[in-house]
Structure formats: C-alpha cells, structure tokens
Amino acid sequence: MLYQHGTLGTLMAGMLEGTATINSILEHGDLGIGTLSGSDGEVIILDGTAYHANEYNEFRTLTGTELTPFATVTPFKPDIQFTTHIITDDETLLDEVLAKVGSKNIFNAVKITGTFEIMHVRMMPQQQPPYTRLIESAKVQPEFTKEQITGTIVGFYSPQLFHGIAASGFHLHFINDDKTFGGHVLNFELNKGTIEVSKIETLEQHFPVNNEAFLTTDIDYANIDEDIRETE
C-alpha cells in the first residue's frame, strides 16, 4: 500500500498550503517523500522518522507537527533485494529495478542504501503566500553535489497514467548516514550498495477535504504535464 496526501498536480498549480501534519503521514508508513507548507524543501521519511532539507542546505529532524501539502509514504516491506558492486549510474540502476519488478504499470517503492560516487540533489525554495505555480520557484532551486557519500535513497516509481497525480517515473529523495545532508535526487552514481524494492498493489490517495482553498479553487491544470517534467 502506498499512501499519498494531496497530488503533485495540485502542488504544481500553486496550492502550497500545508493540509496534513507530518505525524498524520507517518501513521500510514515509515518510508517516503514530501515537502512542507510553501513547498518548503524536501522531506525524507526513513525508518519511521521524517527529516527535512531546505534551500539553504540545512538539515533537521522534523517534530511531526509540521504541515505538508504533498507527501507519499509506504509501510516498506521489500519484495525484491539485490546488490551492486560496480559503479552504476541512476538510469542503469533504475532500469534494473523496473526489470526486476517486471512491470512499468504498477507503482513501486525503492530504498537504495550504499556509497555514492556522486549524489546530485536540489532543494525546492520555500514560497511565501500568495503562492504561485511551483515552476516559478523551481526555476531558482539550489543544487548541491556530494562525492563519496554514504546514505539512502527513498522514493517511488509511478506509472505513466498517474502522471499529474504523481511524477511518472521515479521520484527519489536522498538522506546521508550522518543525517546532515539530503534533498530531491537529480542524478547519482552508486558505487556499491543494496537495492530493495516493494511492489505496490494499492494506491490510497487522500484529499485535503477540510481545506477550503483546495475545495473551492478552480484549479488550472493546463501545462501540468510539462510543468512536472520541467520541475521534477
């Protein structure tokens, strides 16, 4: 089971107000990704704890009372596990994940633990109200690259048909072992590591039904497809 609060499409359209607490997200899983109000940075959920990397490259453990407009989480139980001992780029590795899952038509959750030759991440800069389309803040997102860093990638693969609900393809966040650095993964090279994959049978899509702005706004989903591809 994969639990998602909010949709990426709604976030892209500029509905950035937090509508669920991090604690309420953690009730549905122990591994995941998300962001905070204003699309502030990158949330990484690993082993039941939520962490946050902001645009200033600051890293902290969340208390749980923070609000999120968009988060995806799963009670992670791997169906597939394999290791790699040669340097592998993200495209090659993620193709291997899909080959082992045997399908591009279901969601899967991944956890990649190891030493990374290169880890290239970004952190989304926080918007202040009144919020605009996410692509506006994405244009100025700071990026960071680390070499020879140990840590864990967590995230999800979404089928093409769900582009708009989530980002089709892989959407991955990184956290280092020291819990001092992380972000939204742009690309990486894994030196050696363990890859665990969970096949997802059910997507539980939750809507912020108590948020008046979400309920009543005439959300403009034009260009959402391209916006997501450009932003993510």
Add this chain to the structure above:
Amino acid sequence: MLYQHGTLGTLMAGMLEGTATINSILEHGDLGIGTLSGSDGEVIILDGTAYHANEYNEFRTLTGTELTPFATVTPFKPDIQFTTHIITDDETLLDEVLAKVGSKNIFNAVKITGTFEIMHVRMMPQQQPPYTRLIESAKVQPEFTKEQITGTIVGFYSPQLFHGIAASGFHLHFINDDKTFGGHVLNFELNKGTIEVSKIETLEQHFPVNNEAFLTTDIDYANIDEDIRETE
C-alpha cells in the same frame, strides 16, 4: 472511501480481461459501477447486490463469481440529501450536486432515486479476444430510451486531474425498480426524486498485480483523454 479496481485508461487501451471477481469488489462497498470481461455491458451495484445489463438489453443479477477489469465501489453513506419535484435535466441536477458538495476537486458518490421522465442509456457490446481499444466497440454501442420509469442512478464524480484514471465528471449507471432494465446513463430527465451525495476523502486505487498481461504490456495511453470523452 472509494475503491477502484483497474483504471478506465487501461480499459480504454484494450486491457479488457477480467482481473477481479465481483464478490471481491463487493467487499469494498455496496454502491457502484463497473463492467465485465471483454468490457461486457454495464454493472450496477445497488444496496450490496451487483446487476448486469448487456448489449441485448438483457438484465440479470450477478452471482459474484464473474470477473471485472474495471469497477468502482463505495460503502455509501450520504453527507447530503435533497429532493426535487420539478422536471430537471441531468446537467442542471448534476450542477446542483456539485454546488452542494462545494467542490469540483474531490470525488463524490451519488444515488438518485425517483421517477424519470426520460432515461437514455447505452450498454457496451462485449469484445472477444484478441481485444482492441475500447473505442472500437463503443462506436457500435446500442442505446435505449425509456419514459416514465422509476429507478435509481448510482455513480461517481471524478475531478479533472483524475481523467484517465476514471472519467472526469459524472459517470453514472441506472437500474429500474423492477430490476429488469439498466445501463450506462447518457442523459435523463428526473421528474421527482431524492438525491443523496457522499463526499469522498480517499480513493483506494487497486491494480491487478497478478495479471501477467497487465503487468508486462507496454500500454499505449496516447489519445486516452479523447477516447474517454468520446466513449463515455
């Protein structure tokens, strides 16, 4: 909660093999819609019983062992109820439903019970393997119109962002009081009746993870948007 097995997009793409029993669908709700293997006709789920209307205008109660490639169901508990005593066309009535829900951005489930001046339905003709895109069989779908008929409309409203997963807007099936006639609603005029609406907080989207054809096919989702609009 709204439970859906399969997606309309996958059905449109011609993946018409049944992948869940009607009984397994009924475990998740007592009101809903669907179709059978080969996109055979229209399934109507009312008060926990599943009925079927086929292309020959035959109507029967399902045993529960039949297979469906696509069905949507909810444990129906109305949040909103209102009545109407003047003849109202579908567009006016469904606009009123959305106004009372107060949002176009969440799913809702509807049940409309009453006497209909006009009920215009279609039944999708069953395909035999090898299956083709659904729009091919939709082109020759038989339509039926009844006047002064009492019965119940059941179905769902899906937000625009979920077009492809479901049909955005209202997707409604009809069953008459005598349980002898029904189908996929094209348009209607309600004479007098009761309208009940349930706001949906969570969509539980289930995938046919044990169906090899679904898992391994490179599904062509091009033109899905237009296909759904034309077919539904």
